[in-house]
Amino acid sequence: MIRPAKKLPVAPQGPRYWDRSVETISRETLGRLQLQRLQTTVRRVARHVSFYQQKLAELGLTPKDIRSLADVRRLPFTTSADLRATYPRGLVTLGTDRLLRLHTSSGTTGKPKALFFSRRDVNNAAELMARCLVMSGMTSEDVLQNMMTYGLFTGALVMHYGAEKVGCLVIPAGPGNSEKQLLLMLDFRSTAVHVTPSYALYFAGFLESKGVDPRRDLALRRAFVGAEPYTEDTRRKIEQALGVDVFNSYGLSEMNGPGVAFECEHKHGMHLWEDHYLLEIVDPQTGEPLPEGEYGELVLTTLCREAMPLLRYRTRDITAVVPEPCPCGRTHRRLQRIRGRSDDMLIVRGVNIYPQQIEQVLMSLPQVGRNYLIVLDGLDEMTVKVELAQTSFDGQVEHLVHLENEIVSRLRAEILTRPKVELVPPGSLPVSEGKARRVIDNRKL
Amino acid sequence: MNAVKLVAVFAENKPGLLARVTKVLADAGVNIRWITIATSERFGVIKILADQGERAFVSLRDHGLAVSLLDVLAVEVADRPGALHAVVDCLARRHINVENASGYVVQQRAVVLIEAKDLVEARQVLQKQGLRVLSPEEILKQ
Numbered sequence: 001m002i003r004p005a006k007k008l009p010v011a012p013q014g015p016r017y018w019d020r021s022v023e024t025i026s027r028e029t030l031g032r033l034q035l036q037r038l039q040t041t042v043r044r045v046a047r048h049v050s051f052y053q054q055k056l057a058e059l060g061l062t063p064k065d066i067r068s069l070a071d072v073r074r075l076p077f078t079t080s081a082d083l084r085a086t087y088p089r090g091l092v093t094l095g096t097d098r099l100l101r102l103h104t105s106s107g108t109t110g111k112p113k114a115l116f117f118s119r120r121d122v123n124n125a126a127e128l129m130a131r132c133l134v135m136s137g138m139t140s141e142d143v144l145q146n147m148m149t150y151g152l153f154t155g156a157l158v159m160h161y162g163a164e165k166v167g168c169l170v171i172p173a174g175p176g177n178s179e180k181q182l183l184l185m186l187d188f189r190s191t192a193v194h195v196t197p198s199y200a201l202y203f204a205g206f207l208e209s210k211g212v213d214p215r216r217d218l219a220l221r222r223a224f225v226g227a228e229p230y231t232e233d234t235r236r237k238i239e240q241a242l243g244v245d246v247f248n249s250y251g252l253s254e255m256n257g258p259g260v261a262f263e264c265e266h267k268h269g270m271h272l273w274e275d276h277y278l279l280e281i282v283d284p285q286t287g288e289p290l291p292e293g294e295y296g297e298l299v300l301t302t303l304c305r306e307a308m309p310l311l312r313y314r315t316r317d318i319t320a321v322v323p324e325p326c327p328c329g330r331t332h333r334r335l336q337r338i339r340g341r342s343d344d345m346l347i348v349r350g351v352n353i354y355p356q357q358i359e360q361v362l363m364s365l366p367q368v369g370r371n372y373l374i375v376l377d378g379l380d381e382m383t384v385k386v387e388l389a390q391t392s393f394d395g396q397v398e399h400l401v402h403l404e405n406e407i408v409s410r411l412r413a414e415i416l417t418r419p420k421v422e423l424v425p426p427g428s429l430p431v432s433e434g435k436a437r438r439v440i441d442n443r444k445l
Numbered sequence: 446m447n448a449v450k451l452v453a454v455f456a457e458n459k460p461g462l463l464a465r466v467t468k469v470l471a472d473a474g475v476n477i478r479w480i481t482i483a484t485s486e487r488f489g490v491i492k493i494l495a496d497q498g499e500r501a502f503v504s505l506r507d508h509g510l511a512v513s514l515l516d517v518l519a520v521e522v523a524d525r526p527g528a529l530h531a532v533v534d535c536l537a538r539r540h541i542n543v544e545n546a547s548g549y550v551v552q553q554r555a556v557v558l559i560e561a562k563d564l565v566e567a568r569q570v571l572q573k574q575g576l577r578v579l580s581p582e583e584i585l586k587q
Contacts, residue, residue, distance in 0.1 A: 388455060393511035395453030395492070397485045422487060425455050425462075427509045 018134040018166070019127070022275055023330045030331065031069060034278055037303035039066050042075070045309055048093035051086050052076075052311065072278060072301060073289065077312045083113040083254065091308050092116050099307055103154045105253050105352060115154070115253055118307040122161065125256040128273050129162020132262035135271070135330075136222060136247045138192060140167025143219075145190040147199065148227065148350070149175050154257025155227055155350065159194045162259060168192075175199060178206040189219040196350040197230040197238065197445055198380035204241035215243040224249055226258055227350030229338045230445045250335060254313055255300055261335050269322035269334030276304050279333065280312070281321060284342040295320040297342050298335070316342045346439060349380045353415045355438045358384060361410045367392040367403055371429045374419075376441045382419040384411065390426045448516035448564055449581050450498045454491040455511040458484050466491055466505065473497075473504040478585065479558070481547055494558070496585055517558045518568055519579040524555045532557060535574045541567050556584065 017023045025033070043063040045052040055076040056062065065071060083091070092099070094116075101117040117125065138144070144163045148156035150172060163170045173184055175196075181203065184190060195203070200223060207214055214220055220242060225235070226249040235246045250270050251258035260277060261270035272279055278301040281290050290296040298315045318341065322334040346353045355374060362368050369387040376382055386407060388400070400423055407421045430437075456462040463482065470477060470493075479494040492515065495501035505512045522528035529548065536543060541561055548557040556579070561567045568578050 388511050390506070390509065390511050393453070393455040393513050395451075395490065395513045395515035397483070397488055397490055400455070400488055401486070425457055425511050428457055 016134050016137065016139075017330075018131040023131065023135075023332065025275070025331055027331055030274060033275055034303060035066075035069050037275075038069070038072060038278060038301065039063060041301070041303060041305070041309045042066050042311070044093055044306075045311065049091055051082070051090050069278070072280065072312065075301075075311050077287065077299065077314050078310050079314050080113065080316070084111045087111045088114045089116070091310070093309065094118055094307050101157075102152075103157075103253055103257070104152045113254065115256075116307040117256075120304075120306050121256070121308075124276065124304050125158050125259065126161035126165045128256070128276060129158055129259035130165040131273065132247075132249065132259050133162055133166050133168070133224075135262060135264050135328075136224070136245070137265065138163070138166055138168060138222070142166075142191045142222075143169045143171065143188055144192045144194065145171045145173050145181070145184055145188075147173050147175050147181060147193055147195040153351075154251070154253040156194070158251075158257035158259060159224070178203055182207070182210065182212065185218050185220065191219050192222040192224065193220065193244075194224045194226075196227045196380075197225050197234055198228070198349060200225055200238045200242065201234070201379055204238065207242075214241075218243075220244050222247065224258075226251065228347035228445070229340075232337070234445050248337065250317075250338065252315055252317075254310060254315075255302065256305075260300075264326060264328040264330065266326060266328055268326070269336055271326070271328075271330050271332045271334050274332045277301065278303055279321070279335075281319070284316075284318070292321050293323045295336070295339060316345065318342060344439075346374070346376070346441075348376065348382050349417050351415065351417045353417075357414050358411065359438075361414050362386060362407070364410070365403075365407065368407070368423075369426055371426075371431070372438065373429050374439045376439065376443050378443065379445070380443065382417070383422060384419050385422045385424050385429060387426045387429055388423050447580055448568075449494070449519045449558070449579065449584055451515040451517055451558070452493045452495055452498060452501045452505065453513050453515045454493070454505060456489040456491055458487055458489045462489065463491065465508075466493075466510070469504050469508050469510075470495065470501055473500055475501045475504070479547070479549060483545075494584070498581070515560070516564055517560050518564055518571070519584045520557050520559060520571060521577040521579055522555045522557065524550050524553050528555060529557060531574070532559075532571065532576055535571060535576065536561070536567060539566075539570050541570065 046056055046063050061074060098118055099116050100119045101122050103115045105113045146156055146160055150156040160170055171184055173181060221244060223244040223246045225246050239246050248263045248270055249258050250261040261272035263270050280299040281296040282299050283290055284297040295318055298317045298319050299312050301312050302309045318339045320336045322336060344355050362372055367389055369389045371387040373385040404421045404423050412418045454466055476496040477493055478496060481492050483490050502512055502514055520532050522532060543559055543561055545560040546557060571578055
């Protein structure tokens, strides 16, 4: 049963809150709340998750040893590899009867990551998303066109549920098919969109080619842009081109998806919901905490998750905390724009891709050699250049075309997006000394 | 079957690639009797009739190029109107598809090189019509 939208406290000027008391909670009260929730979480995993039981035993730790927030540093990290190793259910604390939702991240031949949600987890994810939306000014009068991919990824559904909580009219448009998107905007007067930065720019170009002036012809006021990092420059371009207010958001499927951190009207950093996530910034090499304000790897511990809590999850995203308090009045600290990754991961068309996945697919085909190059261009064009194995040429061009098509289809099954593939003769790709440079990123996002 | 063998090389459609091939062959003392280059999309395929097919193949392979030997039928016809038609029509009646073909004239003899899926069948069909299919030795004697 979906409860009707809350009546929001209306302040004609000044910030609107979905949950004022939590969003403006004092740091002291927040600290106590976090500690309590951290202790509950550690007890929970110590009780139900053998993976964590083992780790805690190795460190000689019990839940009782968590007496202050600083003690979080005594807990073990959890990594992406751990999630793959415990796939599918190794980190779950509940039986199937209590599990409500499953999301996974990309990867079919290598093991993917499975994220499980209980009813409370689904509701909490929606709550956090609702906070974000109201923070940006959304109300139940708004019409949100959700242009992210519905399916196993968290992006579309979590936004969807959050927007429904706020009471918006939600259009589950999904991505692509610009003609259809435009029609929906015209017919239903969408006031906001949820979209990737590359598609936002592409769509702006499409509108121009159709002679549609978004300011004159459409009702769009806001865009929630995410799933891949982008520059300030790109934000301004999207705002200019679509006539919208763009709000930066940060999320990852391991932490419910979008809505982990979000910009307020001041747009100087993204507020991270510290009552749900315990935030640390650590040195990516040593794992040691860094002084506030310094850039390092974001590590998050879930404080409210039931089905699959995570301790000190290494996000691999490099960011810093904005030290000053925000004029909006929210006491949850802000993160700077994500500056980069501490690993090889790429994000193309909103999908996470590791070059190693490409490599694995290519190695499964004896007709191709070991050398390949990923070239990223334009807004989100991906071309994989692959060297043909020397002995695999039989003189027939159609066989080369078939092979290219086969590679495209296997890659698509693995990375869940369709790249272009170019077969090139052996020895034609650059060879580097030391670690091979596998990616050339010419995109301007 | 003793078909005529062409050397096929897979090359990128870029300056310098053909020069690389011809240098290797020149250094190996191989003489090119006939050459064609087809660029299809981004692929370039160079096909060569060399006076020493095996030697050409091995030298190119040892230089890291993707090479293969391709079987073709070499059919000799008179150098006059209708001669090629006789060959092609004969194959068409037997539903044999000509995948690739190339022709040239030397000393009043015309030779057409034909690629087809089933060369054995194609050769039988042509020979039954009284057309002359050349062996590798014969074609290089011209």
